[in-house]
Amino acid sequence: MPFVLPFAYLLVRNAEDLAGLWGTLADNSLVGPLLRSCVLGISVAAAAGVLGTAAAWLVARTDLRGRRIWALLLCLPLVIPSFVGAVALIAAFAPGGIVEDMLGIAWLPDISGFRGAFIVLTLLTFPYVFLPVMARLRSLSPALEESARLLGRRPLSVFLTVVVPQARAAIAAGALLVFLYVISDFGAVQLLRYDTLTRAIYSDRLLDATRSMALSLVLGLLAVGIVALERRSSRVGLRDHARGGSPLIVPLGGARRGVAYGFLTVLIGIALIAPIAVLAFWAIRGLAQGSPDAMSVVGDPGLIAGPLLSTVGVSVVAALVTTAIILPIAFRTVRRPGRLGEALAGVVVGGFALPGLITALALVFFTLSAPGAIGALYQTLPLLVLAYVVHHGALALGAAQSAVASIPQRLDDAARIMGKGRWQRFAGIELPLMLPGLAAGAGLVLLSTAKELPATLLLAPPGFSTLATKVWQAAEMAAYEDAAIFALALVAISGVLTWFLVVRPALRSWATPVPGAAPTGPEPPTASRAPEPTTP
Amino acid sequence: METLPPHIEMCPAVPTRSDPRGSALAIRGVERVLGGKPVLRGIGLDVPAGTVMALLGPSGCGKTTLLRCIAGLDRPDAGMIAVDDFTVSGPDCFVTAERRRVGMVFQEPALFPNRTVGGNVGYGLPRPERGGPRVDRALALVGLTGTADRMPATLSGGQQQRVSLARALAAEPSLILLDEPFAALDAPLRAGLRGEVRRLLAAAGATAVFVTHDQEEAFLIGDQVALMLEGRIAQVGTPDDLYERPASRAVATFVGDANLLPSEAVGYVAHTPVGDVPLARPAHGRVEVVIRPECVAARRGSDAVVERVEYYGHDAVIVTSSRGCPVRCRVMGRPPYNVGDRIDLEYVGEPSVAFAP
Numbered sequence: 050m051p052f053v054l055p056f057a058y059l060l061v062r063n064a065e066d067l068a069g070l071w072g073t074l075a076d077n078s079l080v081g082p083l084l085r086s087c088v089l090g091i092s093v094a095a096a097a098g099v100l101g102t103a104a105a106w107l108v109a110r111t112d113l114r115g116r117r118i119w120a121l122l123l124c125l126p127l128v129i130p131s132f133v134g135a136v137a138l139i140a141a142f143a144p145g146g147i148v149e150d151m152l153g154i155a156w157l158p159d160i161s162g163f164r165g166a167f168i169v170l171t172l173l174t175f176p177y178v179f180l181p182v183m184a185r186l187r188s189l190s191p192a193l194e195e196s197a198r199l200l201g202r203r204p205l206s207v208f209l210t211v212v213v214p215q216a217r218a219a220i221a222a223g224a225l226l227v228f229l230y231v232i233s234d235f236g237a238v239q240l241l242r243y244d245t246l247t248r249a250i251y252s253d254r255l256l257d258a259t260r261s262m263a264l265s266l267v268l269g270l271l272a273v274g275i276v277a278l279e280r281r282s283s284r285v286g287l288r289d290h291a292r293g294g295s296p297l298i299v300p301l302g303g304a305r306r307g308v309a310y311g312f313l314t315v316l317i318g319i320a321l322i323a324p325i326a327v328l329a330f331w332a333i334r335g336l337a338q339g340s341p342d343a344m345s346v347v348g349d350p351g352l353i354a355g356p357l358l359s360t361v362g363v364s365v366v367a368a369l370v371t372t373a374i375i376l377p378i379a380f381r382t383v384r385r386p387g388r389l390g391e392a393l394a395g396v397v398v399g400g401f402a403l404p405g406l407i408t409a410l411a412l413v414f415f416t417l418s419a420p421g422a423i424g425a426l427y428q429t430l431p432l433l434v435l436a437y438v439v440h441h442g443a444l445a446l447g448a449a450q451s452a453v454a455s456i457p458q459r460l461d462d463a464a465r466i467m468g469k470g471r472w473q474r475f476a477g478i479e480l481p482l483m484l485p486g487l488a489a490g491a492g493l494v495l496l497s498t499a500k501e502l503p504a505t506l507l508l509a510p511p512g513f514s515t516l517a518t519k520v521w522q523a524a525e526m527a528a529y530e531d532a533a534i535f536a537l538a539l540v541a542i543s544g545v546l547t548w549f550l551v552v553r554p555a556l557r558s559w560a561t562p563v564p565g566a567a568p569t570g571p572e573p574p575t576a577s578r579a580p581e582p583t584t585p
Numbered sequence: 586m587e588t589l590p591p592h593i594e595m596c597p598a599v600p601t602r603s604d605p606r607g608s609a610l611a612i613r614g615v616e617r618v619l620g621g622k623p624v625l626r627g628i629g630l631d632v633p634a635g636t637v638m639a640l641l642g643p644s645g646c647g648k649t650t651l652l653r654c655i656a657g658l659d660r661p662d663a664g665m666i667a668v669d670d671f672t673v674s675g676p677d678c679f680v681t682a683e684r685r686r687v688g689m690v691f692q693e694p695a696l697f698p699n700r701t702v703g704g705n706v707g708y709g710l711p712r713p714e715r716g717g718p719r720v721d722r723a724l725a726l727v728g729l730t731g732t733a734d735r736m737p738a739t740l741s742g743g744q745q746q747r748v749s750l751a752r753a754l755a756a757e758p759s760l761i762l763l764d765e766p767f768a769a770l771d772a773p774l775r776a777g778l779r780g781e782v783r784r785l786l787a788a789a790g791a792t793a794v795f796v797t798h799d800q801e802e803a804f805l806i807g808d809q810v811a812l813m814l815e816g817r818i819a820q821v822g823t824p825d826d827l828y829e830r831p832a833s834r835a836v837a838t839f840v841g842d843a844n845l846l847p848s849e850a851v852g853y854v855a856h857t858p859v860g861d862v863p864l865a866r867p868a869h870g871r872v873e874v875v876i877r878p879e880c881v882a883a884r885r886g887s888d889a890v891v892e893r894v895e896y897y898g899h900d901a902v903i904v905t906s907s908r909g910c911p912v913r914c915r916v917m918g919r920p921p922y923n924v925g926d927r928i929d930l931e932y933v934g935e936p937s938v939a940f941a942p
Contacts, residue, residue, distance in 0.1 A: 459695035462658050463749075465682040466689045467709030467756065477708075481699040 051374075051439050052400045058411030059269055059403075062262045069259035070266070083267060086232045086245040089166055094228040096171045101178025102220055104316060106208065107309050108179075109186040112300045119313055120183065121548055126320040127176040127493075128543030130500035130517060132236025133536050134169045136524065137324035139240060140331070147330060165241040170231050172320035177230065178223030180489075181447070185219035186212070191297040204299060222447060225279045229272055229402040229443070235503065246271075247404050265407050272402025276395055325540060328533040335530025353538055360499050360515040361542065363430065367437035368495040371445045372487055374438060379449035394446060401443035408440045409504035428510050436504040441494045448490025452483035492550025496543050516542070608670070609634040609792035610655065610760055615664030617650055624650045625661065626816040632809075634759075637786055637793045639807025641800060643839070647816040648796045652762050655794065656689050657682035669759055688753030688761040688791075692768050694745035696737035702748050703733030709756045723755035724748075726785060743774045750782065754789055761786065761793040767802070779805055800840055804828075812836055828877075830865060834940045837875045842902075844876040844912055850939050858907040863936040872939035876932065878902055878915035883922070886929025891922045905930070 063070045073079060108119045141147045142160045160168070193215070197207045213220070235247045246268045253261040301309055345352065378397060382390035400408065412435060416427045426432045456479055464474045502517050509518065516539040523531035610632040617625040624647045632638040642648045653659040655666060657673065657680060666674040668687065673680040696705050706723050707715035714720075716733075724730055727747040737745055746766055753761055766782070767775040783806050786793050797803050803810045804824040811821045819839075820832040831837035834845065848857040850868035855861070857874050859881055864874070883903060889912070893904040901920045902913050907930055914930060922928060 457693075457695065459691045459693065460697060462656075462682070463689065463691065463695040463752075464697075464708070465658065466656055466685075466687060467752075468683050468686060469709075470683055478697050478699070482697075 051435055052396045052442055054415055054439060055400060055403045055408045055411040056269060056396070058414050059262065059266045059407070062414075063266050066259050066262075070263045073260045073263035074267070079264070079267065082244055082246045082249040082264065083271070085163070085243065086247070086268070086271070089163065089170070089238070089243065089245060090228045090232045093167060093170045093174065093231045094224040096167070097175040097227045098178050098220055098224040100171065100316065101175040101223060102182050102213070102216070104175070104313060105179050105182035105186055106212070107313060109183045110212075110296060110299055111309065112298055113306070113309060113313075122317045122321060123179050123313070124176045124547050125540075125544055126173050128496055128500065128540055128547060129173055129321070129324055130236060130502065130520070130536075130539070131170065131173055131234050132240060132502065132524075133328070133500075133520065133539075134173050134324055135165070135237040135240040136529075136532070137327040138165055138169055140327050140529075141323070147327060161241050162243050166238050166243040169237045169241065170234060172316075174227040174230050175316075175320070177226040178220060181219040181223050182216050185216045187296055189215055189296055194297045221279060225275065226401075226443070226447075228275060229398070232268060232271065233402055233404045235404055235406065247406075250404065251406065265403070269399060269403050269407075273395060273399045276398045276402070280391065280395070325537070328536050328540070331529050331533035332537060335533065353535070356514050356516045356519045356535070357538055357542060359513060360517070360539070361546075363433065363437075363515065364495045364498040364546075367434050367441070367498045368445075368491040370434055371438045371442055371494045372449065372491045375442055375445045375449050375490070376453075376487070379446060379453045383450055383453040397446050398443040400439045401441065403440075404503065405436075405440050405501055406503040406507070408436050409507040412436050412439075412504075412508065428508060430510060430513070433505065433508045433510070433513075436508050437494070437498045437501065440501070440504060441497050444493040444497055445487075445490035448486055448493070449483075452486030452490075453479075455486060456482050488550055492546065495546055495550060499543055499546070500539065608632065609668065610638075610794065611665075611667040611670075612651075612655070613665045613667075615651070615654060615661045615666060617647070617654060617659065617661050619650065624816055625654070628664065628813075628816075628818055630811055630818060630821065632792055632794060634792050635790050636808040637783070637795055637806055639803035639810045640794055640796045640813060641803040641807075641810050641840075642798060642813035644798055646813045648798075648813050649764055651813070652689075652764050652794060652796050655760075656687055656762055657685045686756070686758050688756060688758040690746070690749045690753050690761070690763045690766045692765045694737070694742070694749045696745055696748060696752075698737055700737075701733060702729070702735050702737060702740070705737065705748060706733070706752045706755050708752065719755055723751040726754060726788070727751045727781075743770055743778065746770065746778070750785065754785070754791070757789070757791075759792060761789075761791045763793060763795045765796055765798065775802075782806065812839065814839065829935060830938055831875060834873065834875075837938075837940075842878050842913060842915075844878065844881070845873045845940075846876055846910055846912065847942060848872055848874045848939065850874075853936070855937075855939055857932070858910045859912060859930040859932050862932045862934075865936040865938055868939045871942055873942045874939045875937050876912075877934060877937075878913040880932060880934025880937070881912060881914040882931045882933045883914050883916065883928045884931070885922075885927070887927050888929045889927065891924050891926045891928060893924065894920055894922065896920070903928070 104123050107113060108116055108123065113119065138160055142158070158164070189212070193211050194207055197211045198204075202210065232245070233247060235251060238245045238248050239251065246264050250261050250264045250268070253264070375397070378390070378393045382394050412432055413427065416432060417424055460478055460482075461474060464478050469477065499515070500517050501515075502521055505515055505518050506521065509515070514522075516535050519535040520532045520539065523529070523535060608631045610630070612628055612630040615625050615628040616623070628647075628651055630638070640648045640651065650659060654661050654674065655668075660679055661674060663676070664674075665672060665676075668685065672678060673685055696702075697708065700708065702724070703716055703720050707717075707720045710717075710719060720733060721730070724733060727750055729744060729747055729751065732740065732744070732748075737748065740748065746769075749766070763782070767778055770778065779802060782795075786806075795803070795806050797806075807824065809821060810824055810827055812819045812827060814835055820827055820836045822830075827836060827840050831840060831843075837843045837845070846857045846859065848855040848862070848871075850856075850864065850870060850872045852867045852869070853864050855864055855868070855872060855874045857876065859876065862874055862876065883905075889905040889907040891903055891905050895902040895904065896919065900915055900917050902915050903920055903922060905912055905914065905928065912930060
């Protein structure tokens with residue numbers, strides 16, 4: 050169980066200086082950052098929950114055109130690292146920024162502090178809600194909604210009283226991921242100067258290591274507490290028995306259709322197009338002005354291709370390893386629910402809530418203090434991959450759990466009756482049926498790994514750089530044109546991967562054949578229920 | 586017995602009863618507690634080789650749990666199960682489902698959606714025989730020749746269930762378990778499949794346990810019927826045993842329609858509200874006599890008043906009361922009486938049974 054390492058690290062380090070720990074906990078200065086982390090986490094989770102659910106309903110359950118394109122575009126903000134989003138917002142709205150330059154507007158809103166962090170994080174994290182809720186809405190049986198309509202409810206009332214309660218578990222799971230993402234985020238709050246726990250942990254880590262460790266422990270406990278709370282409330286969740294039939298599609302009339310298109314367009318515009326446009330603006334300006342940095346990046350394809358290949362390679366490996374490690378835990382929690390499974394899942398989710406920096410520091414600490422050969426792992430790729438696994442396991446867990454749960458128990462029983470051992474049943478029946486769901490989870494891990502920064506900076510072997518570290522290094526040296534070019538490459542490659550790993554598997558289940566039709570031709574895997582790439 | 590199945594080494598054969606021969610399935614004192622609630626309470630049952638035992642009972646009586654214990658998908662808390670005279674489940678041994686080699690058809694078709702029909706049927710066969718003549722034979726048996734290359738999702742529900750049956754038959758197991766296999770199908774399809782399954786099981790010479798909550802289905806398919814009530818076997822016998830000689834009030838009321846008329850018994854005769862009724866077993870004093878509605882004949886008279894007529898098409902039930910006691914009386918075709926008519930009732934059946942009230 051590598052997932053306990055970050056927590057073990059926090060406990061060990063804090064135990065070394067208990068007096069310092071109590072001092073920090075008793076200190077009033079703890080209250081401010083803790084409160085700000087909570088406020089930011091809750092408000093972003095709520096806003097992302099509303100945005101994600103509304104967008105998911107429009108895409109999954111109305112007759113809007115271009116469903117697949119909308120689904121892809123609405124997932125893509127996921128691929129923009131939070132520090133890139135923050136940089137783009139600053140570049141656009143800061144005094145002397147693009148908006149002031151181009152439009153000549155002198156009065157601009159102040160985007161530093163809570164307001165900016167809230168906007169950036171909401172726009173970049175709502176896909177965590179959008180994806181699972183869209184999958185859930187597609188799989189709901191129409192019977193309940195039709196009954197509600199027949200009982201005289203209007204569409205909005207049906208949505209609020211019938212659809213939302215049935216999708217509640219998916220919405221809550223997505224919002225939980227958003228909350229955990231926000232409280233562990235460092236890039237956006239640092240650049241936008243909003244003093245949360247993570248920022249305090251970072252700024253204290255050298256001058257006041259005791260306080261930094263104590264605050265990390267507080268952050269970890271906050272995350273675990275929220276996860277425990279969510280698990281308790283989701284246990285009384287609704288289970289639908291009536292499955293099957295294609296979902297109800299609501300036709301949108303003229304004006305409403307316009308509003309729907311407008312809403313989605315604006316959402317994608319500010320969450321996806323705007324940051325990309327800012328990056329593109331810089332990159333083009335750099336090239337046009339003949340900045341030597343930008344020219345050298347373009348002139349030598351190896352400068353981009355190297356980090357690009359490293360990014361893809363290490364992300365793919367991390368995604369595969371994470372899925373393989375998570376799968377037994379998913380089986381345990383779904384097939385034999387109990388305290389052990391709950392505890393395992395809780396620890397995995399906790400790993401996601403701790404900042405990547407803590408995970409990385411924990412691995413460094415344990416590797417270097419371990420005896421003999423293990424120490425040699427420091428600054429090697431296996432250790433880096435392990436950090437990604439620990440930090441992103443939660444993203445794969447939810448998808449793996451729904452994949453396991455989507456296999457009817459009777460298929461396993463039937464295979465057992467026919468004399469198949471555990472391994473044969475897994476390889477011959479379960480794995481093929483779970484693949485689309487597992488791919489969605491692995492896709493999320495892959496994307497998160499591709500944009501991961503602190504652990505990569507700390508643990509990467511000398512000379513190994515990913516696109517994310519290149520962006521960071523360029524930005525640190527104020528070479529914004531270079532940063533923009535690397536960031537665009539990161540967004541582009543992530544977009545391609547999102548399409549193949551997250552969106553396409555989710556959409557494939559929309560075209561499941563009706564029994565009795567299409568007697569010939571290759572069959573899509575019929576059990577590929579729309580995956581729900583989230584924690585339970 | 587030169588070559589023993591592998592599980593025999595672990596599980597010595599235990600004599601299941603004084604004369605175990607001919608019993609393909611023997612169950613002794615099986616208990617199972619699920620969630621703190623006793624679901625199976627001392628089940629004992631013998632199924633002779635080559636016969637079909639219908640396991641009948643209302644939902645929640647434990648019949649599916651018993652079937653899962655026989656299959657090895659669930660382990661009893663106490664008691665013993667033997668298949669072909671080899672103990673597969675007992676206090677010291679438990680043969681897992683994958684090593685029991687029984688066939689099973691589930692309530693909903695449990696076909697592997699990632700495999701073709703042929704791939705499903707051949708899944709339990711040794712590798713060289715998959716896709717061979719055994720698969721084709723099994724499919725031909727259920728009337729689905731030529732579907733081997735199709736995917737299960739392209740078949741109708743009834744066809745899918747037939748593939749499940751072919752899959753269970755293909756490995757030629759000595760014991761086949763069917764768990765309400767028609768429950769999810771339409772009534773007309775169900776009626777057709779019942780006859781077909783009866784014929785297929787007979788043709789295969791297989792021993793089978795068929796779980797159902799439908800009395801008609803149990804009577805039609807079972808050579809014998811075991812009625813389960815609240816985790817116990819209430820009675821085992823041929824369908825006419827259960828119908829005409831129920832062992833208890835509960836059996837009498839669950840199997841078919843029954844009047845339970847308060848009566849005075851004297852030896853082999855009971856004085857009932859519909860006249861004197863012969864008894865199969867002697868009784869004395871105040872009893873309740875089981876009287877099937879079709880064993881009561883009605884004619885115009887004065888004793889009783891017709892209160893309601895339930896018309897079913899092929900027959901009808903007249904609801905009346907005689908000496909203050911409600912009586913149901915079945916007549917073929919359309920009844921010649923209307924509500925309010927006065928009639929006389931008479932018992933016309935075989936000797937019946939009486940229970941203490």
